[in-house]
């Protein structure tokens with residue numbers, strides 16, 4: 001049967017105490033809503049509807065790349081009311097799966113089981129047993145064990161409050177049945193809202209048996225209502241990702257101190273030290289070592305590269321056998337060939353470095369093409385910006401740049417040239433030439449320093 005997903009995401013999320021709508025908060029670098037959307041897509045839904053309301057424009061703009069139908073619920077009159085906004089748009093022949101924008105970790109296997117279960121009677125519900133069910137709607141079962149209704153926490157009697165089987169909110173129903181039950185909802189309850197949970201009672205009254213499914217893990221059904229719950233889910237999710245990487249053969253010095261906010265593909269025998277943060281799409285080659293406290297964003301790290309402690313690599317290509325850091329910063333648009341060494345306090349931006357090039361200490365290399373085997377001395381910098389525009393520095397193969405040199409772009413230093421330490425270079429340099437650009441020293445022999453007056 002064709003499947004439509006509806007993601008409820010109109011609420012504000014008061015307990016987050018945030019100016020951003022709740023579903024905009026991120027978990028592992030992705031918004032809560034995006035997690036749910038991606039899961040719905042992995043379930044191969046024919047159509048995904050997102051009911052939004054609070055911060056509507058902001059939410060839509062942040063999720064432009066979602067191929068969803070956006071339905072606005074201007075006034076948030078309850079979860080049942082939210083579903084009423086879309087039900088007419090969904091073909092009667094579809095199954096509808098209801099998902100929550102603030103329940104980000106529900107698994108696709110659990111949802112598939114829920115969809116399958118609905119096949120039998122047209123209605124299935126995802127429920128779970130919790131040690132502490134406070135705050136959730138409770139599942140009330142009759143003498144034969146069949147579901148009779150759901151009662152919300154605030155409507156529950158003392159005895160009902162003892163029930164530990166809870167409503168996760170997620171359900172699958174045939175669209176025609178659901179439409180019929182939604183028409184029967186009223187706001188005659190403590191909250192004065194149209195509660196989606198009341199459809200269960202209507203289904204039972206019409207003689208439809210509610211199928212129930214349990215999630216594989218109780219973390220899957222946990223919602224984010226405040227920042228503590230968000231942090232709890234983040235840590236849980238990070239640990240799961242770390243465990244998956246270890247199963248693939250990656251060594252993590254401490255799986256509890258590793259954060260992946262994107263996707264990581266790795267070769268064999270990669271080692272990742274503590275407190276490394278990986279963002280976006282990252283690839284790390286065979287036997288590469290990532291030192292402690294590194295941040296790597298949307299980059300490729302070559303085979304056997306060593307990234308030493310406290311280095312930041314952003315949108316860059318690091319070649320095989322490179323040695324980067326400690327304390328190096330490789331910025332967007334940089335591409336380093338094989339065997340490049342970049343040492344401490346070196347910044348590389350929008351530059352290419354040829355095989356075996358080295359800049360080991362305190363340099364800035366910006367908008368440059370650096371040839372093979374070039375040696376850049378300590379403190380040498382490219383002056384790429386004249387206050388208005390950025391200019392290029394081109395350094396040929398086998399050039400030697402002495403320490404503390406200023407290379408004023410636009411500038412070409414041809415292959416094999418040598419720049420003596422302490423130079424300011426503003427004119428192109430011929431191949432193989434030595435350029436010395438420094439003041440003669442003035443020497444005053446037997447110089448007596450002045451003394452402080454007492």
Ligand code: UD1
Pocket residue numbers: 008009010011012051052073075076077078079080081082100101102135136137138150152166167168169195196197223
């Ligand atoms: C809901 C269920 C409860 C269940 C719990 C599981 C109802 C009435 N109760 O309660 O049985 O145990 O989820 O987490 O369904 N939303 C809208 N429009 C609205 C109201 C809510 O889109 O008018 C959205 C919210 O943005 C949120 C979701 O629906 O993503 C759930 O709403 P919330 O108010 O958090 O419901 P709970 O009280 O948690």
Ligand code: CA
Pocket residue numbers: 102223225
């Ligand atoms: Ca909730």
